[in-house]
Amino acid sequence: MAYLFNTSEDISAMLATIGAASIDELFAPIPSHLRLTKPLAIPAALSELELTRRMGELAGRNTGVEQAVCFLGGGAYDHFIPAVVDSLASRGEFYTSYTPYQPEVSQGNLQVMFEYETLICQLTGMDVSNASLYDGATAMIEAVLLAMASSPNRSRVVVPDSLHPHYRQVLETYLQWTQFELQTVACPDGVLPGDAWSAALDDSVGCVVLSQPNFFGIVEDLAPAARAAREAGAVVVGVCDMISLGLLASPAQWGADIVVGEGQVLGNPLQYGGPYLGILACRENFVRRIPGRIAGQTEDRQGHRCWVLTLQTREQHIRRDKATSNICTNQGLFALRAAIYLALQGPQGLRETAEHCSWKTDYLRQSLQGHERFTVRFEGSAWRELVVQDRAGDVAGVLEHCRQQGVLAGLALGRWYPELDDCWLVAVTEKRTRDELDQLINRLNAVPQSSDLAHA
Amino acid sequence: MRNTQATQLLFELAKPGRRANMLPPSDVPTTPTEKLYPSGALRHEPLELPELSEGDVARHFTNLSSLNMSVDTHFYPLGSCTMKYNPKRNERLANLPGIVDLHPLQPDESAQGMLELLYELQSYFAEISGLPAVSLQPAAGAHGELTALMAAAAYFRDLGQTRTKVLIPDSAHGTNPASASMVGFQSITIRSRADGSVDMDDLRSKVDEQTAVFMITNPSTLGLFEKQIDQIAERIHSVGGLIYLDGANMNAILGIARPGDFGADMMHYNPHKTFSGPHGGGGPGAGPICVRDFLEPYLPVPRVTKVGEAYRMDADYPKAIGRVHGFHGNIGVLVRTYCYIRAYGGKGLRNVSEQAVLNANYMLARIRPLLPVPLGERCMHEFVASASKLKKERGITAMDIAKRLLDYGFHAPTVYFPLTVPEAMMMEPTETESKETLDAFVDALEQILSEDADTLHAAPTSTPISRPDEVRAARKPVMRWTATP
Numbered sequence: 023m024a025y026l027f028n029t030s031e032d033i034s035a036m037l038a039t040i041g042a043a044s045i046d047e048l049f050a051p052i053p054s055h056l057r058l059t060k061p062l063a064i065p066a067a068l069s070e071l072e073l074t075r076r077m078g079e080l081a082g083r084n085t086g087v088e089q090a091v092c093f094l095g096g097g098a099y100d101h102f103i104p105a106v107v108d109s110l111a112s113r114g115e116f117y118t119s120y121t122p123y124q125p126e127v128s129q130g131n132l133q134v135m136f137e138y139e140t141l142i143c144q145l146t147g148m149d150v151s152n153a154s155l156y157d158g159a160t161a162m163i164e165a166v167l168l169a170m171a172s173s174p175n176r177s178r179v180v181v182p183d184s185l186h187p188h189y190r191q192v193l194e195t196y197l198q199w200t201q202f203e204l205q206t207v208a209c210p211d212g213v214l215p216g217d218a219w220s221a222a223l224d225d226s227v228g229c230v231v232l233s234q235p236n237f238f239g240i241v242e243d244l245a246p247a248a249r250a251a252r253e254a255g256a257v258v259v260g261v262c263d264m265i266s267l268g269l270l271a272s273p274a275q276w277g278a279d280i281v282v283g284e285g286q287v288l289g290n291p292l293q294y295g296g297p298y299l300g301i302l303a304c305r306e307n308f309v310r311r312i313p314g315r316i317a318g319q320t321e322d323r324q325g326h327r328c329w330v331l332t333l334q335t336r337e338q339h340i341r342r343d344k345a346t347s348n349i350c351t352n353q354g355l356f357a358l359r360a361a362i363y364l365a366l367q368g369p370q371g372l373r374e375t376a377e378h379c380s381w382k383t384d385y386l387r388q389s390l391q392g393h394e395r396f397t398v399r400f401e402g403s404a405w406r407e408l409v410v411q412d413r414a415g416d417v418a419g420v421l422e423h424c425r426q427q428g429v430l431a432g433l434a435l436g437r438w439y440p441e442l443d444d445c446w447l448v449a450v451t452e453k454r455t456r457d458e459l460d461q462l463i464n465r466l467n468a469v470p471q472s473s474d475l476a477h478a
Numbered sequence: 479m480r481n482t483q484a485t486q487l488l489f490e491l492a493k494p495g496r497r498a499n500m501l502p503p504s505d506v507p508t509t510p511t512e513k514l515y516p517s518g519a520l521r522h523e524p525l526e527l528p529e530l531s532e533g534d535v536a537r538h539f540t541n542l543s544s545l546n547m548s549v550d551t552h553f554y555p556l557g558s559c560t561m562k563y564n565p566k567r568n569e570r571l572a573n574l575p576g577i578v579d580l581h582p583l584q585p586d587e588s589a590q591g592m593l594e595l596l597y598e599l600q601s602y603f604a605e606i607s608g609l610p611a612v613s614l615q616p617a618a619g620a621h622g623e624l625t626a627l628m629a630a631a632a633y634f635r636d637l638g639q640t641r642t643k644v645l646i647p648d649s650a651h652g653t654n655p656a657s658a659s660m661v662g663f664q665s666i667t668i669r670s671r672a673d674g675s676v677d678m679d680d681l682r683s684k685v686d687e688q689t690a691v692f693m694i695t696n697p698s699t700l701g702l703f704e705k706q707i708d709q710i711a712e713r714i715h716s717v718g719g720l721i722y723l724d725g726a727n728m729n730a731i732l733g734i735a736r737p738g739d740f741g742a743d744m745m746h747y748n749p750h751k752t753f754s755g756p757h758g759g760g761g762p763g764a765g766p767i768c769v770r771d772f773l774e775p776y777l778p779v780p781r782v783t784k785v786g787e788a789y790r791m792d793a794d795y796p797k798a799i800g801r802v803h804g805f806h807g808n809i810g811v812l813v814r815t816y817c818y819i820r821a822y823g824g825k826g827l828r829n830v831s832e833q834a835v836l837n838a839n840y841m842l843a844r845i846r847p848l849l850p851v852p853l854g855e856r857c858m859h860e861f862v863a864s865a866s867k868l869k870k871e872r873g874i875t876a877m878d879i880a881k882r883l884l885d886y887g888f889h890a891p892t893v894y895f896p897l898t899v900p901e902a903m904m905m906e907p908t909e910t911e912s913k914e915t916l917d918a919f920v921d922a923l924e925q926i927l928s929e930d931a932d933t934l935h936a937a938p939t940s941t942p943i944s945r946p947d948e949v950r951a952a953r954k955p956v957m958r959w960t961a962t963p
Binding site: 024025026027028032033035036037039040041042045048049050051052053055056057058061062063064065066067068070073074076077078079080081082083084085086087088089090092094096097098100104106109110112113114115116117118119120121122123124125126127128129130131133134136137139140141143144145149150151153154156157158159160167186188189191192194195196198199200234241242243244245267268269270271272275276284291292293294295296297298309315316317318319320321322323324326328329330332333334335338339340341342343344345347348349350351352353354355356358361362364365366367368369370371372373374375377378380381382384385388403405421422425430433452455456457459 | 802
């Protein structure tokens with residue numbers, strides 16, 4: 023058996039010590055009428071060799087982003103991951119350890135958590151970071167719930183529709199069981215509509231969510247929108263891309279009170295959507311209510327500097343139904359990867375990575391200029407992502423044509439924005455080369471008109 | 479031998495001008511970013527991150543890793559956490575190209591192998607639980623609880639019923655009541671009897687037409703199977719309520735008993751426990767849920783389905799509660815689960831539970847003469863010993879024993895949980911330990927109990943630090959490094 027130890031001799035000796043006649047006798051506490059009387063209908067065991075073959079077969083039926091040219095984004099991005107990240111995070115001392123309940127034998131993990139928290143504070147300009155949550159979308163939920171808990175007598179949450187549609191869907195899922203009401207402000211030009219935004223704000227709004235860049239890749243000066251929200255007494259939650267912060271103003275600077283983000287971009291593989299890394303950091307005044315684990319500095323009894331899990335009275339294992347959140351985990355391994363990634367990048371590396379994304383996105387924009395069929399949909403300044411419009415209105419045909427040529431050209435927007443069903447979202451990370459961008463343009467030039475497709 | 483220089487904080491090791499990761503020169507025009515973005519959106523002050531060389535980073539984290547105990551290096555009998563061996567093959571297979579590098583929103587046609595894997599895994603989860611409908615989306619056990627409670631709330635809403643209460647035994651994980659609150663339910667605590675079972679009188683007095691869900695961990699955190707589970711289910715079902723099973727302890731009953739057969743309507747798995755997903759220093763886990771077919775319409779979207787020969791991510795379920803995760807859940811953990819289940823097969827999974835229960839009972843039989851185990855001659859996958867007698871007689875606490883075990887090279891059991899047992903020490907050996915290891919652990923425990931109290935109060939003495947001041951950490955929290963203290 024794959025990973026077991028006991029020999030038949032061991033089993034006999036152990037049963038003798040227990041005073042049981044058989045292993046079956048140990049299950050006597052389970053009433054027999056509640057027992058399963060047939061074997062599980064699960065295929066027979068595979069040896070490592072067979073399992074490796076099976077997994078190879080399944081993997082072979084997928085096209086990973088390493089085999090295609092990938093312009094997919096929409097909240098998960100194909101950034102470069104240095105070897106150091108994989109190598110260090112695959113150390114068994116990290117990945118086969120658990121929550122640091124015994125700090126004496128967990129200083130490695132606790133110090134990593136403390137370093138991660140510091141790095142996130144440096145990046146966002148916030149005072150405090152937790153040790154991570156599930157992913158970007160659920161981190162945003164926790165931030166909204168934290169904001170609303172800090173805004174008594176206010177019931178509305180206001181978000182622009184340029185916020186990631188999945189994040190808005192998750193928000194709807196969670197808020198339907200609360201007294202809070204979600205209001206979505208339309209952004210027909212791809213950016214926050216100044217007047218409509220201000221009009222949505224009054225003293226019933228407990229929290230607003232602003233995103234930089236927004237789902238369409240557009241970078242805005244968010245300071246006025248954040249100021250308007252704070253003047254109305256609302257807490258400002260910022261959803262930020264962590265790579266972009268190498269280049270863009272920190273959310274503390276434009277006025278966010280709580281910052282969340284998807285940490286997948288910080289050295290974590292795409293893995294078909296998870297596990298990812300939910301980043302949440304905030305200003306000092308929210309600290310007693312912040313969800314999730316936090317490592318803090320202290321001293322041991324010899325006076326050595328060390329780290330422990332702290333402020334645990336916020337958490338569910340002590341507060342139970344009064345806890346600020348039901349979160350009982352952090353994405354430790356992925357926070358570790360993010361810490362290694364940021365330590366390797368440094369301020370200069372992160373800035374250059376963000377700049378490469380800018381330049382390549384801009385190259386794509388320039389390449390589409392004057393194109394007779396395809397055009398860039400929104401005016402705003404795009405970072406890493408761009409909305410492209412097909413004047414012929416056949417986005418599905420365009421994407422399928424490119425896919426067959428080995429190019430994953432982007433994400434159709436119609437499923438989330440019916441008014442943009444002639445548009446798709448193209449992501450360009452620092453990994454994409456000029457050749458690949460030219461290849462995308464060439465593929466687009468070669469797309470048959472939809473009438474041709476119909477006859478093909 | 480310990481390298482204390484390399485384990486200074488990253489920020490203390492840094493030096494201005496050091497560089498690691500370098501990008502190639504840009505192959506496209508490098509328009510100044512001031513021309514691309516509004517000035518107010520740009521960073522004008524330098525970014526405050528440490529500057530290090532690649533060698534600094536590699537040595538730093540390698541040395542930090544050596545300060546951890548882990549399953550790869552130590553016996554880790556942490557009750558309730560199921561710290562079993564994490565197969566190396568699963569790491570390699572989950573990192574195959576075509577598995578690790580799939581984008582969550584790529585077309586279904588380009589991810590058929592992944593979708594097939596997930597579809598098969600759903601059927602395994604359904605088979606093991608006896609509950610046919612599966613959602614892979616929840617990212618952790620607590621997230622699974624929350625998602626299932628939302629599905630239950632949506633079901634009752636659909637029936638036009640207002641139910642406000644969730645009943646929870648006093649020995650339950652803290653996540654149960656915390657999850658109930660997030661779905662707007664009121665948590666009602668149900669007392670346990672002295673033998674650890676649910677107090678049926680207390681239950682009967684609290685069940686009514688307002689009862690939405692009874693949440694139970696079975697086998698319980700005390701390592702006991704709740705024999706009255708079918709009567710409990712009957713009582714709850716008679717008022718139209720649902721039974722939720724916290725699947726934290728599934729390692730005891732794989733192929734032996736199925737929650738769906740003993741009355742549960744909904745449950746979550748903790749694949750990082752039961753199916754050996756590595757714990758990663760505190761995560762990631764996963765929290766897939768299984769429910770009865772009448773609850774299927776309410777499960778989150780999207781779901782993996784099969785139409786003809788093609789697999790799809792399908793979001794078209796009008797009654798669904800919505801989405802609970804940014805994408806499809808913790809797929810990387812679920813891929814490891816798939817590998818684990820395939821490596822054992824149906825019969826092998828039953829053997830896993832048999833060996834886990836054998837190991838736990840063996841450890842129990844050897845420890846009972848040393849330390850009182852208040853509940854039970856026998857146990858399932860774990861048991862809870864108590865140091866309360868020792869505390870009274872010799873001033874030795876569960877914490878002292880836990881700390882001294884570290885000196886002997888063993889991770890401590892879970893201490894002070896469950897809350898219903900004073901000076902609790904919860905031990906779960908799992909099936910991936912040998913008799914020799916279990917014997918060595920018990921021998922060490924015996925030795926520790928013969929040591930004088932002062933030695934134990936002074937423990938641990940062989941670890942890098944000893945008994946950090948947690949009160950100070952909470953009173954004057956320092957949660958980030960700063961250049962000027």
